[in-house]
Amino acid sequence: MQDYLFFALKRLVQLAAVVFAGVSAAFVVAHYSPISPVETIIGRVAGQSTFSPTAIESLRQTLNELFGLNAPLHEQFINFWVRFLQGDLGPSLIAFPTPAMTLVMLALPWTVGLLTVQIIVAWLIGNILGGLAGYYQNNRFLKAFGVMAIGIQPIPYYIVAFLMVIIFGFLWPVLPISGGFAMNVRPSFTPEFILSVLRHAILPITSLILVGIGTWFLGMRALVSNIVTEDYVTYAELAGVDRDKIVYSYVMRNAMVPQLTALAMALGGIFSGTIITEQVFSYPGLGTLLIRAVNGGDSTLVLAVSSVAVIAVASAIFIIDLIHPLLDPRVKVG
Amino acid sequence: MKHLLTLAAAAVIGLGGGASAVLAQEEAVAPPITDFPREQTLIIHNPEQPATNPPNFNIWVAGNGAAWSNGLHQLVMDTLWFIDPDAGIDGALYNQLATDVWQYNEDFTAMTVSLREGIYWSDGEEFTADDVVFTVETQMATPGMVWSAPFTENVASVEAVDDYTVKFNLSQPNSRFHAIFSVRWNAAWIMPEHIFSEVDDVLAYQFNPPVGLGPYTLHSFDPNGYWYVWEKREDWDRTALAQWGEPAPQYIIYRSIPSTDNRLIEMVNGDLDMIHDLTPEGMFSLVEQRDTARGWFPGFPYAHPDPTLPMVIFNTQNEMFQDKRVRWALALMLDARAISMASYRGAATLSAIAIPPTGTHPDDYHIPMQEWLEGYELDLGNGETITPYDPTIGLQVADMVRPQFGDEVPTDEAAIRRAFGYGWWGQNIEAATTLLESAGFTKQGNTWMQPNGEPFEFTINTFTEGVINRFGTIVAQQWSQQGVQVTALADPQIYSASLPLGDYEAATAWSIETWGGDPDLSFFLDSWHSDYVAEPGERQPARNWQRWTNADLDRIIEEVRVTEFTDPRNLELGQEFVKLMVEEMPVIPVMSFNVFSVYDTAYWTGFPTAEENPYANIVTNWSNSKYIFTQLEPTGGM
Numbered sequence: 026m027q028d029y030l031f032f033a034l035k036r037l038v039q040l041a042a043v044v045f046a047g048v049s050a051a052f053v054v055a056h057y058s059p060i061s062p063v064e065t066i067i068g069r070v071a072g073q074s075t076f077s078p079t080a081i082e083s084l085r086q087t088l089n090e091l092f093g094l095n096a097p098l099h100e101q102f103i104n105f106w107v108r109f110l111q112g113d114l115g116p117s118l119i120a121f122p123t124p125a126m127t128l129v130m131l132a133l134p135w136t137v138g139l140l141t142v143q144i145i146v147a148w149l150i151g152n153i154l155g156g157l158a159g160y161y162q163n164n165r166f167l168k169a170f171g172v173m174a175i176g177i178q179p180i181p182y183y184i185v186a187f188l189m190v191i192i193f194g195f196l197w198p199v200l201p202i203s204g205g206f207a208m209n210v211r212p213s214f215t216p217e218f219i220l221s222v223l224r225h226a227i228l229p230i231t232s233l234i235l236v237g238i239g240t241w242f243l244g245m246r247a248l249v250s251n252i253v254t255e256d257y258v259t260y261a262e263l264a265g266v267d268r269d270k271i272v273y274s275y276v277m278r279n280a281m282v283p284q285l286t287a288l289a290m291a292l293g294g295i296f297s298g299t300i301i302t303e304q305v306f307s308y309p310g311l312g313t314l315l316i317r318a319v320n321g322g323d324s325t326l327v328l329a330v331s332s333v334a335v336i337a338v339a340s341a342i343f344i345i346d347l348i349h350p351l352l353d354p355r356v357k358v359g
Numbered sequence: 360m361k362h363l364l365t366l367a368a369a370a371v372i373g374l375g376g377g378a379s380a381v382l383a384q385e386e387a388v389a390p391p392i393t394d395f396p397r398e399q400t401l402i403i404h405n406p407e408q409p410a411t412n413p414p415n416f417n418i419w420v421a422g423n424g425a426a427w428s429n430g431l432h433q434l435v436m437d438t439l440w441f442i443d444p445d446a447g448i449d450g451a452l453y454n455q456l457a458t459d460v461w462q463y464n465e466d467f468t469a470m471t472v473s474l475r476e477g478i479y480w481s482d483g484e485e486f487t488a489d490d491v492v493f494t495v496e497t498q499m500a501t502p503g504m505v506w507s508a509p510f511t512e513n514v515a516s517v518e519a520v521d522d523y524t525v526k527f528n529l530s531q532p533n534s535r536f537h538a539i540f541s542v543r544w545n546a547a548w549i550m551p552e553h554i555f556s557e558v559d560d561v562l563a564y565q566f567n568p569p570v571g572l573g574p575y576t577l578h579s580f581d582p583n584g585y586w587y588v589w590e591k592r593e594d595w596d597r598t599a600l601a602q603w604g605e606p607a608p609q610y611i612i613y614r615s616i617p618s619t620d621n622r623l624i625e626m627v628n629g630d631l632d633m634i635h636d637l638t639p640e641g642m643f644s645l646v647e648q649r650d651t652a653r654g655w656f657p658g659f660p661y662a663h664p665d666p667t668l669p670m671v672i673f674n675t676q677n678e679m680f681q682d683k684r685v686r687w688a689l690a691l692m693l694d695a696r697a698i699s700m701a702s703y704r705g706a707a708t709l710s711a712i713a714i715p716p717t718g719t720h721p722d723d724y725h726i727p728m729q730e731w732l733e734g735y736e737l738d739l740g741n742g743e744t745i746t747p748y749d750p751t752i753g754l755q756v757a758d759m760v761r762p763q764f765g766d767e768v769p770t771d772e773a774a775i776r777r778a779f780g781y782g783w784w785g786q787n788i789e790a791a792t793t794l795l796e797s798a799g800f801t802k803q804g805n806t807w808m809q810p811n812g813e814p815f816e817f818t819i820n821t822f823t824e825g826v827i828n829r830f831g832t833i834v835a836q837q838w839s840q841q842g843v844q845v846t847a848l849a850d851p852q853i854y855s856a857s858l859p860l861g862d863y864e865a866a867t868a869w870s871i872e873t874w875g876g877d878p879d880l881s882f883f884l885d886s887w888h889s890d891y892v893a894e895p896g897e898r899q900p901a902r903n904w905q906r907w908t909n910a911d912l913d914r915i916i917e918e919v920r921v922t923e924f925t926d927p928r929n930l931e932l933g934q935e936f937v938k939l940m941v942e943e944m945p946v947i948p949v950m951s952f953n954v955f956s957v958y959d960t961a962y963w964t965g966f967p968t969a970e971e972n973p974y975a976n977i978v979t980n981w982s983n984s985k986y987i988f989t990q991l992e993p994t995g996g997m
Contacts, residue, residue, distance in 0.1 A: 059852055059856060060851075060855060061855060061856075062422070064855040064856070065422075065855060066421050066422035068855060069422075072854075072901070073543065073545060074543070074544070074545060074546065075509075075535065075538040075541075075543075075882055076508070076901070077509065077512065077885065077886065078886050078900030079508075080508035081508070081900050081901060082900060083507075083508040083511065083512065084421065087502040087503050087508070091503050117412075118422065119422060119424055120411045120412035120415070120424025121423055121424070121562075122562060123415070123423070123424060131413075131582065135583070187620065190620065190621065190624065191620075194624050194628070195624045198624075202621055202624060202625075203614070203616055203621055204585050204586065205581075205583060205585070208393040208395075208581070208588060208612065209393050209394035209395070211579070212582060304618060306621075307409075307585055307615070307616055307618065309584075313408070313409065314411075317408055317411055321411075
C-alpha cells in the first residue's frame with residue numbers, strides 16, 4: 026500500500042509538471058500570435074466608420090493600456106500564474122471585461138455533452154463488434170460491418186458531415202441542420218427543451234459516430250485476433266469452456282485494457298472541442314470559441330480553453346495511471 | 360460484459376429510435392425552426408460569427424464581444440442621420456432623429472442640431488437633447504468606448520440648448536463632424552441617459568435587455584449567440600423610423616449560419632428570407648433551385664455592389680513602385696475580362712476610376728466622366744501617346760457569360776454597363792513594354808529587369824479565400840506571363856498587420872470606401888492627406904495603405920475640408936481627384952466589392968431592386984437595411 030501511495034504521489038507531481046509545462050507553452054504560443062486583439066477591435070470599430078487617423082491611434086493606446094498589453098512578457102507571465110493559482114484566468118480580450126472562464130463555461134456543456142455521448146457510443150459499439158469480429162472471423166454480418174467501417178474511416182470527416190447535411194437537410198429535409206435547440210423553446214429542464222436538444226444533436230453526433238466507430242472496431246478486432254491465438258484460449262476451447270465465456274471473460278477482457286486507456290484519453294481530449302462539427306452544423310461549443318479567440322488574438326481566451334484541455338488530458342492520464350495497477354496485476358508500482 | 364452489451368444495445372436503440380421517430384413523418388418536410396407565425400416573421404442571415412458574448416448588448420463599448428449586426432444596430436439603435444449607400448426611399452440622406460441637416464457656423468467650429476419631438480425609448484421614456492449630450496460626455500469621460508476618441512478629438516463642449524436642440528462646440532474646425540452621427544454602415548448611436556446614468560461601470564455593463572429608439576425590442580436570444588428574435592414595439596409609431604411607414608414584420612429573426620451550404624439549404628427550405636452573402640457559385644445554384652429567390656440585379660450578375668473598391672495597392676514607399684510609368688505598365692498588362700471571370704465568374708462590376716461603381720456614383724462620376732476617359736491620352740515616355748480606355752470591356756464580359764447564363768444576362772446596353780461596369784483599360788502589352796523601357800527597365804528573355812539590374816519580381820498579398828483571393832491569384836498570373844515574376848501570398852493578417860505596417864510590396868485589398876449615396880469623398884479621402892503618411896517601418900493609420908503622397912492630392916483634401924458637405928463643389932473636387940488618380944495610378948482600381956446577397960419573395964415582397972427601386976442596400980448587416988422593413992408586404996405564405 027505504501028508503494029502505491031508513493032507511486033500516486035510521484036504521478037501527482039508529474040501531473041503538476043505537465044500542467045505547468047503545457048499551460049506555459051500555451052501562454053508563449055498565444056502571446057507570440059501575430060494577431061493583435063487591439064487591431065482586431067480597431068478593425069471592427071473603425072473599419073466602417075469615419076474615424077480620423079489620430080482618433081484611431083488614440084483608441085489603440087487606450088486599448089493597449091486597458092488590456093495590460095504594454096507590460097513586458099515576463100511580467101504578464103508571472104501575473105498570469107498568480108491569477109491562475111487563484112482560479113482566475115483574467116478577462117477575455119474580445120469580450121472585455123467578461124472573464125474568459127465565463128465564456129468557456131457557456132460553451133463547455135455543449136461540447137462535453139456531444140462528445141461524451143459520441144465517444145462512449147462509438148467506443149461501445151466499435152469494441153463489442155470489433156471483439157466479436159476478431160473472434161468469429163467467418164461471421165458474414167461482422168465481415169460486412171468490417172468492410173463498411175474500413176470504407177468509411179478514411180473519408181475525411183467534413184465530407185461525411187456535409188453528406189449528412191445534404192441528405193437530411195436538403196434531399197430529405199427531416200432534421201434540423203443548424204443550432205443546438207429550437208428558437209421556440211427556452212433552455213430549461215423540460216421535456217420540450219430536452220427533446221429539442223436531442224433532435225438537434227442527431228446529425229452532428231451521428232456524423233461523429235460514423236467516422237469514429239471504425240478506429241475502435243479495427244483496433245479491437247486486431248487485438249482480439251492476436252489474443253485468440255494464445256495458448257490459454259486454445260486450451261479453454263479444448264477444455265469445452267462455454268464460447269460466450271471465452272469471448273467475454275477471457276478474450277475481450279484481456280483486450281480491453283489498452284482500449285480503456287485509449288477511451289480515457291479520448292474522453293480527456295473532449296475539451297479541445299470539435300471545430301468542423303460546430304462549423305458545419307452551426308452547433309455551439311468550445312471549438313468555435315477557440316477559433317474565434319485565435320482569430321481575434323485573444324490570448325486570455327486561448328489560454329483558458331487550452332488550460333481546460335491540458336488539465337483534462339493530464340488528469341485523464343493521471344487517473345489511468347492510478348487505476349492501471351488495480352486493473353492489470355502485471356503492472357508493478359514498486 | 361453482458362452489461363456492456365446491454366448498454367450498447369440500448370444506446371443504439373435509443374439513437375436509432377430517436378432518429379426513426381423523427382424520420383417516420385408522413386411527409387419529408389423541413390422541420391420548422393420556430394413557432395412564430397411565418398407570415399409575420401422575417402428571417403435574416405447575420406454574417407457575424409455567433410456572438411462571443413451573447414447576453415451583452417452594450418454596443419458602445421469597444422471589444423466587449425457584443426454582436427452588432429444581429430438586429431441590434433438595425434432594429435434597436437438610432438442616431439441623427441443616415442446616408443444610404445443606394446438611392447434611399449426619398450433621397451439618400453435621412454434626417455432620422457434630427458429634423459433637418461446639420462447647421463454649422465461659418466468657420467465650422469460649432470454644429471447645432473434640431474431633434475425630433477415625440478420620439479420615445481422602448482421603455483416609455485422620452486428622447487431629448489439630454490440623451491445626446493450624455494452620449495458625448497459619457498464617452499469622452501470613459502476611454503475604451505467606441506466613440507471616445509473621435510469625441511475627445513473634436514468636441515470642446517456639448518450643450519442642450521433646450522429639450523430638442525443640441526449645440527456642439529468643436530475644439531478645431533471640422534466641416535465633417537456630423538459624419539460621426541451619420542450612418543453609412545454604422546455611426547455613433549445615442550445612449551439612453553436615464554439607464555446609463557444609473558450604471559457604475561459603463562464598460563462592464565451588459566445592457567440586457569437593451570432599451571432603444573428603434574421600432575423593435577428584444578424577444579429572446581440563443582445563449583450561444585446563434586440567433587436573436589426581435590418583436591415590433593406596440594408604440595412603433597413613436598420612433599423616428601415611423602416617418603417612412605410601419606415596419607411590416609411582427610418578428611424579425613437574425614441567425615448566424617457560418618456554413619455557406621447551410622444558408623443555401625435553409626433558404627430553399629423556406630427558413631431564411633434574406634442571405635447576407637453566398638459564393639458566386641452558391642448564388643447561381645440558389646436562383647436555379649428556388650424560383651422566388653433573387654439578388655440585387657434581376658439576373659446575372661445578381662450581386663449588390665458595395666461602395667468599396669477592390670484594387671491593386673502598391674506600396675509606393677518601395678523603390679519598385681515609385682515611378683508612375685511602372686504602375687501604369689502593370690495596369691496595362693492586366694486583362695480585366697479575365698480578372699472578372701476568375702474572381703467573380705464574370706459577375707464583377709468593373710471600375711477604371713477610383714470610385715466604386717455603385718449607389719449614386721455612376722450618375723455622379725462614371726457616366727459624366729466617360730467622355731474624359733475615352734479621350735484620356737497616356738504619355739508612354741517616348742513621345743508617343745495612347746488612349747488606353749476601352750468603354751466596351753463590360754459589354755465584352757456580358758457576351759462572355761451569355762452562353763452559360765442566357766436570358767439571365769441583360770441585353771440593354773445601359774443595364775449591362777450598370778451591372779458589369781462602364782469600361783476599363785484595354786490590355787496593351789506593347790504600350791506596357793514602352794512604358795517600362797522608358798523607365799529604364801530591360802527585358803532579358805521573358806524576364807523584366809529593373810534599372811538596378813535586379814529581376815523585376817515581387818509578392819502580392821491577398822486574402823486567404825474568396826473572390827479577393829482569386830483576384831490576387833489571377834493578377835499575379837497575368838503579370839508573370841508578361842515577364843514580371845509575381846507570387847501571390849494568401850495573407851491572414853493583411854489588414855491587421857501587413858498593410859498598416861507596410862510589410863508588403865503589392866496587395867489586392869482596398870483603400871477606398873465611400874458613402875455610396877453621396878458624391879462627397881471625405882469618408883476615406885481625408886485620411887489620405889500626407890500629414891498622416893507614416894515613415895517606412897512605422898504603422899500607417901487607415902486608409903492610405905499605399906502611403907502615397909502628392910501635393911495636388913493634399914490641395915484637394917484641404918479644399919474639401921472647408922467645403923460644406925452639401926456644396927456641389929464637392930463633386931467637382933471628387934472628379935479632380937479621379938483625374939489625378941488616373942494620371943498617377945498609385946493604386947489600380949478594378950471593381951466594386953460585389954456581395955451575393957439574396958432575398959426570397961415567398962413570404963415577403965417589396966425588397967429593393969437594382970432595376971426598379973434601388974431604395975436601400977440589401978446587404979443585411981448594414982444598419983440602413985432597417986428602411987427595407989417599412990417597405991415590405993406579406994404574401995400570405997407559400
